[in-house]
Amino acid sequence: MTIKRFCISIFILCLVVFAVFLYVKQGEAPTQIQNTQENKDIVINNPQADQIITSPLKLSGKARGNWFFEASAPVELVDEKGNRIVEKYITAQGEWMTTDFVSFEGELVFTIPTGVKKGTLIFKKDNPSGEAKFDKSVSVPVRFE
Numbered sequence: 001m002t003i004k005r006f007c008i009s010i011f012i013l014c015l016v017v018f019a020v021f022l023y024v025k026q027g028e029a030p031t032q033i034q035n036t037q038e039n040k041d042i043v044i045n046n047p048q049a050d051q052i053i054t055s056p057l058k059l060s061g062k063a064r065g066n067w068f069f070e071a072s073a074p075v076e077l078v079d080e081k082g083n084r085i086v087e088k089y090i091t092a093q094g095e096w097m098t099t100d101f102v103s104f105e106g107e108l109v110f111t112i113p114t115g116v117k118k119g120t121l122i123f124k125k126d127n128p129s130g131e132a133k134f135d136k137s138v139s140v141p142v143r144f145e
Contacts, residue, residue, distance in 0.1 A: 041125070041136065042061065042063035043061050044061040044123060044140055046059060046061070047121065047142055049140055050143060051142055052143045052144065052145055054145065055109050055111065056107050057077075059075060059090055059107065060104065060106075061090075062104065066125075067125050067126070072126065074089055075089065075090050075122065077110055077122075080120075091106060093105055118143055119144060120140065123138045123139075
């Protein structure tokens, strides 16, 4: 094998590896953030993890302004199998066009499916671009009575 063929083979191999890397990177899951006081994007005051919740559920906390779009962001309540119970929006309570924290509120009205004991509240960063690389969410485990 000549040096020229060897260099071409290495170049092609590098292109293939780069293409595979890009393909895998596109399919990554949205970033999930833990609900802690150290969180840099959103802090949820209500409900807390593993709290027993009932309808109507008041939601509160604070998030960086870029978590919102047009002063709102989606919130979804799912059961322990991932089935959607309800999806609504939280609303910024101040100027949301900032990188500072902005208080938010919301309310979920829902009916708990029979036999369901646990669920997850998913606070999603509003992403009007639709590009997966900008997706973020915070999951809060909850319980039902």
